[in-house]
Amino acid sequence: MKRKILLIFLSAINLQAIAQLKMPAMFNDSMVLQQNANAPVWGWAAPGQKVEVSGSWSEKKYRLLVIKPVSG
Numbered sequence: 001m002k003r004k005i006l007l008i009f010l011s012a013i014n015l016q017a018i019a020q021l022k023m024p025a026m027f028n029d030s031m032v033l034q035q036n037a038n039a040p041v042w043g044w045a046a047p048g049q050k051v052e053v054s055g056s057w058s059e060k061k062y063r064l065l066v067i068k069p070v071s072g
Contacts, residue, residue, distance in 0.1 A: 021045045 023043040033039045033055075045051055047068040054061040 021049070021051060 021043055041053055045066045047066055049066045052061050052063050
């Protein structure tokens with residue numbers, strides 16, 4: 001029984017480590033954006049991971065699903 005619990009715990013930790021979002025260094029707490037300008041946001045996440053983007057100036061949230069890039 002203890003072994004099963006340990007395996008479940010380790011699996012959960014492993015999944016947590018895989019599902020991390022990585023942003024470029026330029027995106028930080030002191031970043032300033034121009035008002036009313038298009039500002040592309042990018043980063044890296046596991047395919048199939050759901051990501052939510054929001055700004056401190058608005059209640060609006062943008063939700064997106066990470067897709068696997070097409071290799072050419």
